[in-house]
Structures are given as structure tokens and as C-alpha cells.
Amino acid sequence: MREKILGILEKNARIDIRDLAVLLGESEVSVANEIAEMEKEHIICGYHTLINWDNTSQEKVTALIEVKVTPQRGMGFDKIAERIYQYNEVNAVYLMSGAYDFAVFIEGKTMKEVALFVSSKLSTLDSVLSTATHFVLKKYKDHGTELVEEIHDERMLVTP
Amino acid sequence: MRNPLSETIVRIQPSGIRKFFDIVSEMKDAISLGVGEPDFDTPWHVREEGIYSLEKGRTFYTSNSGLKELRSEICNYLYRSAGLTYQPESEILVTVGGSEAIDVALRAMLDPGDEVLIPQPCFVSYEPCTILAGGKPVAIRLEEKDNFRLTPEKLLEKITDRTKILIMPFPNNPTGAVMRREDLEPIARIVEEKDLFVLSDEIYSELTYGDKRHVSIASLPGMKDRTVLINGFSKTYAMTGWRLGYAAAPAVILKQMLKIHQFAIMCAPTTSQYAAVAALRDGDPDVEMMRESYDQRRRFVLHAFKEMGVDCFEPEGAFYAFPNISRFGLTSEEFANRLLREEKVAAVPGTAFGACGEGFLRVSYASSLKNLKEAFSRMSRFVERLDREAR
The missing domain is CATH 3.90.1150.10 (Aspartate Aminotransferase, domain 1)
Known part of the structure; x- marks a missing residue:
């Protein structure tokens, strides 16, 4: 049942528990319990809203920063990551395979703000060897959802 | 005038x-x-394959019975889903939707006055296609109390000396009824005993719910030689507009169906056929x-x-x-x-x-x-x- 609950919630976190129970053919209580369990186990880590900021008047800049680090003795990647992800400006941090170690997503009001954060906060960390900053120009799809346009049902109204 | x-x-x-x-x-x-x-x-990977075929300039007729590659994939599919073995060269016809397959099958099999048993409620085209093929449609009224399944009693009631074809529209549009193996067995026995043929429209075969999966009547003993199995890509892969279906039938029937298809249609749309190959290969x-x-x-x-x-x-x-x-x-x-x-x-x-x-x-x-x-x-x-x- 967990996978099915997650499958639905991932797409629609606001779904009514009653509807969710009906869709899955389970009782409301057991669905609610399962969700509570998963929250406790940190399988469900939050219920966020997918916002296309481009359609608002608010200025926002997102950047992907490739970070190379040298893991130091007694301080593996996790510790370094922690020093990075504690910053509020940091939206996401992933440990990567390949040419660099961390992919860090940063959000700021302006490019300057982001650049300043990278040069003064990120690059100055002891373990950080180098950074490369890439600004996001346009988001087409995020969290499995196309941001570009609303989809219309173009089917004929009645068909055999 | x-x-x-x-x-x-x-x-x-x-x-x-x-x-x-x-x-x-x-x-x-x-x-x-x-x-x-x-x-x-x-699905995008299916559409993409159609687009790619256009880019490659694959805009010609295919062979009348359909792309060889597609017919092979259809045979693979029928084997893995129903354990049925068909020959891609002689027993598969790719059609313009399941609808064409219904029409062609009836025209290939009916002589004037032959009766076709049509369990109703059902899809709208069996009756007119039967009439256009010179046959006589005979409705069998399915009932809610029988879970809208065809029962041997209801079938026997309508069989006459002129009965030639039984249509099996399951999983059913509009009722959603599904025939289980145990429901099909007595039907198959009657079909054999009365020397009938079956047109099994299995267009919704992949859309069954619960632990019961669709069973093709063609997979029952003795039935493959008497069954024209019709399926397609519309419902399974959400490809209605591509207009692509197929029939799998004994070579002797398929040969005549192919003739009608050849003269009336030439071949199913080429782009759709390339896309369908991708659907069967990677669409599960x-x-x-x-x-x-x-x-x-x-x-x-x-x-x-x-x-x-x-x-x-x-x-x-x-x-x-x-x-x-x-x-x-x-x-x-x-x-x-x-x-x-x-x-x-x-x-x-x-x-x-x-x-x-x-x-x-x-x-x-x-x-x-x-x-x-x-x-x-x-x-x-x-x-x-x-x-x-x-x-």
C-alpha cells in the first residue's frame, strides 16, 4: 500500500485522505495511519508546492553549482555536505558521481546575490577545491510536471 | 434521377x-x-518512434499485411500474454484500428443469410458490419444478474442451423464485464459442438483489474482454429488516433481477410506501424x-x-x-x-x-x-x- 500512497501523494500532496482511501480501496484509518508512519520514518519529508516563479512578479534566480571538494580525515562527504546545506540559500545538495562531487542548487533574488554567496561562503570552505556556477535560464519541467502550458482535454465529448 | x-x-x-x-x-x-x-x-517514446520514422522518410506503403517487424512483435506479444503461437507471415493482419479488423473478418466469413450471434450490450459496430457483410445479426441479451457474462444457456437459446459466428466482446464496452476461464470453457465446448467460429474482440485485453487477467478464448483447447482474435493499440497504449489494430487468425481465414484489406485499404498507416513496434517492445x-x-x-x-x-x-x-x-x-x-x-x-x-x-x-x-x-x-x-x- 505504501508505494501506491506515495505514487499518488507525489503527484498530489493535497488529495483528501478520504479520496485517497477510495482510490486505493483501503479504509481511511489505515491510509491515515500509514501516512503518519511514513512521516515518522522520514519517508515522507514534506508536502511542498510546485511553483513556477517565472509566472509571478517576484524575481528569483536559481543556479546549479558544481562543487569539487577534498574529503578530509575524519570528515567524509557527509560532513562537508552538512556545512553546505545548512545555509538557507541552498535548496538542494546531491552527492554526485563523475567530474565533480556536489551538485548544489541555490536560490537568490539576483545573480549578484548568488555569485556573492558562492564566492564568500561556498568557495571559502576549507574542503572546497573549486566551484562552477551555472544559472538556470528557464525551467521546462520540474518534479515530473511540465511547467510550460496547461494541458487541455482535446478528445471529442462522446465516442463509442 | x-x-x-x-x-x-x-x-x-x-x-x-x-x-x-x-x-x-x-x-x-x-x-x-x-x-x-x-x-x-x-507514451512519448512511442510518439518519438513515429516521428523518427517520418524523419527517416519512411513514408511509403508497407506490405499489405503490415510491417514484418510489427507482425513479429504482435506474435511475440500474443505468445507472452496468452501463450498463443501465430505465424507472422500467414496469420497476422495489421489493420486500421480494431474496427477494420471486425469489418474485414465478417466480410471474409459470411455468406448471405448466415447468422452472427452478438452478445449485447456491446460496441456499436458488430451489428451494422454484419448486415453490410450480408449476414443476419442475432442479439443475445446479457444480463446484470449474470455479471453481463455470456452463459451457455443464453448461447444455446439463439443457435440455429444458420448460425456461423459468435462475437465475443470481452472485456466488454460498455459493461466492463470480463469472462473468466471457467466461463469460457462451456462456451468453447458449444462452439466446437455446433461447429461455429468466434470473432473475439479483445481490444481491452490489457485493461482488467483485480487479480483476474483477461483470458483469450483462442487459448482454449481446439479454439485457435475457430477464432479470429482482434486486438489493437488504441486502448492499451492510448493510441486511438493512430488508427492501428490487428487480427490473428488461422491462415485460411486470414488469407481472405487480407484480400479485402488489400483492395479496400492497401495497408495500415506506416507511421503508426513504426510507432506500434516501439509500443509492443518497450510499452509494458x-x-x-x-x-x-x-x-x-x-x-x-x-x-x-x-x-x-x-x-x-x-x-x-x-x-x-x-x-x-x-x-x-x-x-x-x-x-x-x-x-x-x-x-x-x-x-x-x-x-x-x-x-x-x-x-x-x-x-x-x-x-x-x-x-x-x-x-x-x-x-x-x-x-x-x-x-x-x-x-
């Missing part, structure tokens, strides 16, 4: 769906539960995802009918519910018309699928949850009103 028309075609009534469509089209902002096709787009995860999504909405719809006190047979296949609305004292058509006018919800009257659909409504749940919720809240209001009127 002489009458330019054929008596036969003039006598055939236009589809009841068409009539209802005209009424719905006039309504602004009606929510439609009348749609007989998936609400998914064709897509089908699984869509099936699960329909199943969730199926539960929602059944629950909603229960809440509003409308009896509804539990469909096990396709994406339709077929609620029994006879207790309201309206005909299906009256009910559907009032529902449309008063609440702007469109659902097809059961009678569009045969006279025995009277007292029922076809409700398609191939619609977004948001749409379904709104439609059912309106329907529930409507039903309450009807109940108040009755008091």
Missing part, C-alpha cells in the same frame, strides 16, 4: 452515440463521461501505469455510485461503469438527456449499445479525478432530485 443509395445502407440506423454526441456538442462546459478513449497521451511499464490509474478511478466511481444509492455492477475490465438506473422510472435516454440538461454531465444511454442496455448508463472513468469528482457531485444532486420527485 434514380435513387443513388443502397437499400441496405439506408436501412441501417446511425449509431446512437452519434445522436447523443450532437446533443452534447451544443452544450457549453458540459463535463463528459461519454468518452470512449483513454485520457492519456500516447506504460500499460502498467495506466492500468493502475484506471483501477484507482474505477474504485472511486464505484464508491461514488454506492454513496448516492445507485446500483452498479462491478466492472472488471475496460474503463466504463454501467450503473443500473431503472429504479428512477426514466428511460436511459431520458435519464441521460435530463442529466445533461440539468447538471451538464454527459453519459451515454445504455441503449446506444443495444436494446438490452435500457435501464443503464455508460459512464467512462477515463477522465481526470478532478472531473470525476465534479461530475459525480452533480450527478448525486441530480439523483437526489429524482428521488424527491418520486416521493
